[in-house]
Each structure stands twice: as structure tokens, then as C-alpha cells.
Amino acid sequence: MKYLILIPDGMADWSVESLGNRTPLEVAETENMDFIANEGACGIAETVPAGFEPGSDVANLTILGVDVKKYYTGRGPIEALARGVRGEIVFRCNLVRVENGIMADYSAGRISDGEARKVIEELNREKPYDFIEFHAGKSYRNLLIINRKFEDRVKTYPPHDIQGRSISSYLPQGGELAEILRKLIEWSAELLPSVSEKANMIWPWGGGRMPKFPRFEQMYGLKGAMITEVDLLEGIAKGMGMDVVEVEGVTGYIDTNYRGLVRSCIAALGDHDLVVLHTEGIDEVGHEGNAELKVEAIELYDEKIVGKILDKIDLDETRILLLPDHPTPVKVRTHVAEPVPFAIYGARRDDVKMFTEKSCRKGRFGKVEAINLIKMLKNKV
Structure with a gap:
């Protein structure tokens, strides 16, 4: 069995008046993320433990199972x-x-x-x-x-x-x-x-100060790889002993090298047990406060990342965890410490049909602590 974690940074949001009081994720056409939600099971995850600022460092460490209360020292050293x-x-x-x-x-x-x-x-x-x-x-x-x-x-x-x-x-x-x-x-x-x-x-x-993180393979018994556009996630991966796959032409924005990211992801799944694919562009648009552009960014992600990957992998032999690391609401143009929607493809199905903030709240997983997500992914809960 192969495991894939898709992290579209900052995708979750609040309802936006100019979008008819819907979130960008609710407005966007996302047939591929909806497929993952419809064919799997959903919930919401607390990625930022109490007392921590809602940064991508804390959120992504938590998703990967690292206890930030014990190991986090700051963003710069990562x-x-x-x-x-x-x-x-x-x-x-x-x-x-x-x-x-x-x-x-x-x-x-x-x-x-x-x-x-x-x-x-x-x-x-x-x-x-x-x-x-x-x-x-x-x-x-x-x-x-x-x-x-x-x-x-x-x-x-x-x-x-x-x-x-x-x-x-x-x-x-x-x-x-x-x-x-x-x-x-x-x-x-x-x-x-x-x-x-x-x-x-x-x-x-x-x-x-420089951190010392637990080793990913020792935690899960899996050989892991990280594909990302930013140094932060690369640092987390290196600190945890994961392989880092470099992709040429990535920009950290919505004009990035989607094809290269997908190709690298498929290749990495060939010789790793688990691959994390983290992309930055949606978060950057959230910081810009542009709701319409965030809708477009989400649709690009769904088509050019999620759709292409679903077309190329063996869905019977791959379990997928999909979730943003934190919300970046366009109204406030920064991160907030609120639960994010998640879906696990390969888990026993529930009644959720679409991957949105509201829909995933109705999923059978309910609210979970994100530090447990990889264990849930492995155990086919």
C-alpha cells in the first residue's frame, strides 16, 4: 500500500460576502477533491494546538505527527x-x-x-x-x-x-x-x-534555536518523501529524515510548475511508502485578500494537481489524505487557528459528497487532532 498526503496550504476560508456568503472552496469547481471526499470519509482536524500561533510550521509539523509542545523552537531554524x-x-x-x-x-x-x-x-x-x-x-x-x-x-x-x-x-x-x-x-x-x-x-x-525532530521512519515504519515549494516544509522533512524531492520551475504561487510537481509526485510514490505534496500558491492568494483569485487558484489545484494525480496512480493501492494546513481567510489576509476540513480516500465511506469546510464537518470522523491523522491513514479507520 502507498500513502499520499496532499496539503494545499491555506485553502480553508470563511464565507465571503462577494461570493454569495460562500467560501472560495464552496464556489470553486472541484470534482477531483470531491471525488476523494465522496469515495472516502471526512472530518475536521485541529492542526494548531492551543497556545500556538497558526503558522504553517506548527500546522505541518502537527500533521506529520510531531508534538510541537516538545519539539518546536521557531520557524527560522526549520x-x-x-x-x-x-x-x-x-x-x-x-x-x-x-x-x-x-x-x-x-x-x-x-x-x-x-x-x-x-x-x-x-x-x-x-x-x-x-x-x-x-x-x-x-x-x-x-x-x-x-x-x-x-x-x-x-x-x-x-x-x-x-x-x-x-x-x-x-x-x-x-x-x-x-x-x-x-x-x-x-x-x-x-x-x-x-x-x-x-x-x-x-x-x-x-x-x-536549532531543533531536533523525531525521525519519520521510526515513527511510522514508512519511507517518506516531501515535495514542496518552500524551505519551511523542506526543513521539516530534512529534520525528520525524509527524502526531499526538488522540482524545477516551482514558484510558490499559482503560476507554478504543476506538471513538474505531479510528475515528481508519481515518481516518488514509486520508491517511497508515503509522499507529502505541499503547494503554496493558494495560501499566497489568501494573503492578498483576493476572493475571486482564490477560487481560481483552488480550481487550478483541483485540475492540475489532484486530477492529474488521480489519473496516474493505482487507486486500489493508494490511500490519500487531503487537507489544508490552516485557513487563510481572504477577509483577514492571514492565518487563523481554526479546524480544517480533511478527507481520507481508502477509509470506510461516509455520506459526505463534497470537499468543503461545511460538508466535512458532517463526516463520520467528526473533529480530530491532526497529530493522529497519519496513524488514521495507515490503519484504514
């Missing part, structure tokens, strides 16, 4: 695992655009990889502290390495959570390290306008 980078403390470091003190764009206009690398090179060339280092990632997603020990518990805020708000209330807080981060933000605001047309500030957040 992305560092993806790049083979280490440090005493690691922060995600977005390249952003701030206008008149307002967080205008958490992604600096989806800055290109090439321009982002030039910005990072200049930041390293001019850095004001010898114990810091910037590492380039993909587009706006970069890292700030702190190579000195601090005992401070720094409070930071994801920039996608504060779009349209004054940054003055959301600057890093909590001791000497927070003061250094604030100085770096101010310094970058002076430096970057002469370096980049898109990015005019850095925004460090999600910092922590």
Missing part, C-alpha cells in the same frame, strides 16, 4: 535545516516594503530570486555586527543568523499578519536581542532603497 545552515539563533528574514510606516507588502512585490540575492549580498557586505549573517533563500524568504548566545525571549510578528498596519506597534520586543533586531530594521531602511526597487526593509521574525 528553514535553516532546509539550507544546511546552522547558528545559535536563526530568524526568518523577509524582504518587505514599508510605506509611510505601514507594512505595504510582506513579499516586496514578490521580489525575484536574483534581486533578492543581490540584496542579501549587500546586507552582508555592510552588516553592522560581526556576529550576524544573512542567507539568501527564495524570493522574499531569507534568513538572519545570530552567531552569539542570547537568553532573551524575543517577541516578533510575521509581516503577513500586519499588512496595512503601522509597524511601530509590531517591532521586536524583549531584551538585548530585540533591541539589536530593531536596530537592524532601522539600518536596513536606510540601506535598501539604494539597492532594490522593490524591497526597502528587512523584517526578522520566527526566531529560535
